Amino acid sequence: MSLELRGITKSFGALVANDSIDLKVENGEIHAILGENGAGKSTLMNIVYGLVAPDSGEILVDGIHKTIKEPRDALASGIGMVHQHFMLVPVFTVAENIVLGHEKSGFAGRLELGDARARIKEVSDQFGFDVNPDDLIEGLPVGVQQRVEIIRALIYDAKVLILDEPTAVLTPQETDDLLKIMRELKSQGTSIIFITHKLREVKAVADRITIIRRGKVVGNASPTDSQDELASLMVGRQVELVPEKFSHVIGDPVLTVKELTIRDITGRALVTNINFEVRAGEILAIAGVQGNGQSEVARAMVNLEEYVEGSIIVDGAQVIGMSVREALHAGIAFVPESREYDGLIASMSIAENLILDVHDRPPYAHGIQMSPTVVLAEAEKRKVEFDIRLQSVSDPISSLSGGNKQKVVLARELSRPVKLLVASQPTRGLDVGSIEFVHKRILEERDAGRAVLLFSTELDEVLALADRIAVMYRGEILAIVPSGVTAQELGLLMAGVVNA
Amino acid sequence: MRKLNFKLPSFRALKLPGLSFLLAMFFGALLIAFSDSTVLKHIGHPIDFIKAGGVAVWQSYLALFQGSIYNPSLATPHDSLLAWYPLSETLVSAAPLILAGLSVALAFRAGLFNIGAQGQFIFGSIAASYVGFHFHLPIGIHVILSVLAAIVAGGIWGGLVGLLKARTGAHEVIVTIMLNYVALYFLMWLLGTTTFLRPGRKDPISPDVLPSSRMPLLAGNNYRVNFGIFIALAAAVFVWWLLSRSTWGFRFRAVGANTAAAKTAGISVPFVMTSVMAISGALAGLGGAVHVLGSDFSLTSGTAGNFGFDAITVALLGRARPMGTVFASLLFGALRAGGGTMQANTNTPIDIVLVIQALVVLFIAAPSVVKWVFRLKNLKTTGELAAKGWNG
Numbered sequence: 077m078s079l080e081l082r083g084i085t086k087s088f089g090a091l092v093a094n095d096s097i098d099l100k101v102e103n104g105e106i107h108a109i110l111g112e113n114g115a116g117k118s119t120l121m122n123i124v125y126g127l128v129a130p131d132s133g134e135i136l137v138d139g140i141h142k143t144i145k146e147p148r149d150a151l152a153s154g155i156g157m158v159h160q161h162f163m164l165v166p167v168f169t170v171a172e173n174i175v176l177g178h179e180k181s182g183f184a185g186r187l188e189l190g191d192a193r194a195r196i197k198e199v200s201d202q203f204g205f206d207v208n209p210d211d212l213i214e215g216l217p218v219g220v221q222q223r224v225e226i227i228r229a230l231i232y233d234a235k236v237l238i239l240d241e242p243t244a245v246l247t248p249q250e251t252d253d254l255l256k257i258m259r260e261l262k263s264q265g266t267s268i269i270f271i272t273h274k275l276r277e278v279k280a281v282a283d284r285i286t287i288i289r290r291g292k293v294v295g296n297a298s299p300t301d302s303q304d305e306l307a308s309l310m311v312g313r314q315v316e317l318v319p320e321k322f323s324h325v326i327g328d329p330v331l332t333v334k335e336l337t338i339r340d341i342t343g344r345a346l347v348t349n350i351n352f353e354v355r356a357g358e359i360l361a362i363a364g365v366q367g368n369g370q371s372e373v374a375r376a377m378v379n380l381e382e383y384v385e386g387s388i389i390v391d392g393a394q395v396i397g398m399s400v401r402e403a404l405h406a407g408i409a410f411v412p413e414s415r416e417y418d419g420l421i422a423s424m425s426i427a428e429n430l431i432l433d434v435h436d437r438p439p440y441a442h443g444i445q446m447s448p449t450v451v452l453a454e455a456e457k458r459k460v461e462f463d464i465r466l467q468s469v470s471d472p473i474s475s476l477s478g479g480n481k482q483k484v485v486l487a488r489e490l491s492r493p494v495k496l497l498v499a500s501q502p503t504r505g506l507d508v509g510s511i512e513f514v515h516k517r518i519l520e521e522r523d524a525g526r527a528v529l530l531f532s533t534e535l536d537e538v539l540a541l542a543d544r545i546a547v548m549y550r551g552e553i554l555a556i557v558p559s560g561v562t563a564q565e566l567g568l569l570m571a572g573v574v575n576a
Numbered sequence: 577m578r579k580l581n582f583k584l585p586s587f588r589a590l591k592l593p594g595l596s597f598l599l600a601m602f603f604g605a606l607l608i609a610f611s612d613s614t615v616l617k618h619i620g621h622p623i624d625f626i627k628a629g630g631v632a633v634w635q636s637y638l639a640l641f642q643g644s645i646y647n648p649s650l651a652t653p654h655d656s657l658l659a660w661y662p663l664s665e666t667l668v669s670a671a672p673l674i675l676a677g678l679s680v681a682l683a684f685r686a687g688l689f690n691i692g693a694q695g696q697f698i699f700g701s702i703a704a705s706y707v708g709f710h711f712h713l714p715i716g717i718h719v720i721l722s723v724l725a726a727i728v729a730g731g732i733w734g735g736l737v738g739l740l741k742a743r744t745g746a747h748e749v750i751v752t753i754m755l756n757y758v759a760l761y762f763l764m765w766l767l768g769t770t771t772f773l774r775p776g777r778k779d780p781i782s783p784d785v786l787p788s789s790r791m792p793l794l795a796g797n798n799y800r801v802n803f804g805i806f807i808a809l810a811a812a813v814f815v816w817w818l819l820s821r822s823t824w825g826f827r828f829r830a831v832g833a834n835t836a837a838a839k840t841a842g843i844s845v846p847f848v849m850t851s852v853m854a855i856s857g858a859l860a861g862l863g864g865a866v867h868v869l870g871s872d873f874s875l876t877s878g879t880a881g882n883f884g885f886d887a888i889t890v891a892l893l894g895r896a897r898p899m900g901t902v903f904a905s906l907l908f909g910a911l912r913a914g915g916g917t918m919q920a921n922t923n924t925p926i927d928i929v930l931v932i933q934a935l936v937v938l939f940i941a942a943p944s945v946v947k948w949v950f951r952l953k954n955l956k957t958t959g960e961l962a963a964k965g966w967n968g
Binding site: 378380399400401402403404405410412417418419420421422423424428432433435436441444445446448488 | 821822823824826827829830833834836837838839840841842843844
């Protein structure tokens, strides 16, 4: 089935999210839509799926004009969508989730799942999904939950499948599995619209690429184009995907971690007896698939973990036993894993978020009286220094894009005297332009002689930035390798294979 | 000068509460008309029915106004100002409510749902009353010490909640509900002891507080309005300053809006929880002092009335902002003061006032109803309420 969009336009107030977009997806192709966050990709797909009404434009399926007012119409036209955030009920089984909204009742109103179960098995076998209809959603890994969403779309006869940023939540292995599934779907005749800003994946699976920037189609590209070319089209200027890195003198150890064990509240060890050190002017990357204990190690660096044994010495001072505040003021800058969850306070202003850590120190406060003018003046300064794109520093932080939010976190954390920078997934969910900025800034800290401890699940990021790489697997450090390692070797280590 | 996070209550912010109030008055009017037996006699004749209904509604709302703000029939040839007596009554009932409302509003802003203003109010009343009737102290000092005692008692009773939450994770809603019972039964027990039982009485009532410990009257002996209203307004300014200008308030708001991020930025969450609940309790306790030292003078088992629970309503109505809480409390004070007059002068029962109060809150909680009725598009509905549900 083919899908064609003609002149789709949609504005939200003064913002033109989609500006007369034309797009044609051929039968049985994987069509990637590449664009930065906020370029208008999601709006476009929400229009196709009937979640947003366009101001003008038309949608044609197999050359026939279709009016799509709600998702029901889209499904009836053979268009299915898998959202970035899954629409699944965690306490229901796979089959129950799939029949949701189409339940059939049997005798005395009993929920009839027999057909659905059979269909799920059928689809699962056909494409090699390995999904059991009777599993509870909450017990399934994210990658499998996503397959459930795909099965749901296929069962309701989707011939064009929209995948909105499907790999954002996946581990590298799960990503590979998904790409395989996409190829399999394509070979059996399903067209796929693949929304993403990850260049490597686009090059791996896409047949054709449409690039959207600021609501407009700025061009088409072929998967054989280089990543740099794609990135430059996407951002609209020359981009350095791999930042330039100079070798320089590495100093004395700033951070020494010895026999660190971290437990959860039940006493189960999440991190077992790990040892490493980071020296001044060095970036040690801790790589690993999400959930192998890295998050806990990162949090332990500023004493956010409760059940910790061992020792963490920063510049001669024992961190364990300090309060979070003391740890931060002992020279540790901490970029937490999730901006939204524990990095920023959404309802507070940008200026206030910039001084969360120092709000009660001069010059921001004298005694318990705060000085709003000083706070605002300081925010204006940081805005310039960190190139934070904003309308007013008094606006709530939630008005910023992901990249600018991360800049606020960096601006806050790097304005204390820093000896050690701990950055946990610092570019997760950011667009290419922001990633470039964050990477540059991390390298600047390294070059200024600070120790950097970087936690990342992105192979490219680890390889681009690290001087040494420690790979974590099931709560232990499997190996510490020099930066010359190849992506394959690193991938195997992350999967727990030693002696590769 | 641009200021940090401070805006005068704009018309936009007042729109929802204002329209909700109008809508509530409208439904109140329907209720008045349909519950009036003389109006219902005309049910068969639409025109007479509407006429009679209109008269009943007009008389009821006029009585409400006359009972709460200005009533010319109270003026005497010697003193025409007596017509303002109802306004004095409104301020008398509003003052303790403002303080209790601020208590709930402050806790809201720090993400805590203080259902316990009632208990804290009771402890404040007990402390103020004990110091007020038991000790003989010089004028001036006596009232100050009575008030301080109430602040401390309310503060401890509230702080206890924060401490329990911070140390053990006990949910403050459960803890405060339970502590309300403890406070109430403690009061009832106290009123049976020889210290608190008024000599010569068998029913549970304490001695009147001594004149030296009472709130100074503001408008002479004919009016009950007293210094308590100034204390309440000063407390509102204090809470505004605390929240928007002080490091403590900054921390309260940070913890209220995102506990995890506040903790990551080095803010001590247990300390914030304990201190905010202590200040919150102190405000409610102060409310108890203003009530006992300003208008009631003695303790009974019903001393706290509904103040601690109405406090939740006014804090919600005032969107957890200090000035909003003041306005909401004045409105409730007026409804309460006027309700009595309305019941006495018309066929309309005082319960209509409760219905109007409840409807105002209902409409504020369901802004889409107000939007639909008034065909509004961009109504500001996001407030400052940060208290979380059970999973927060």
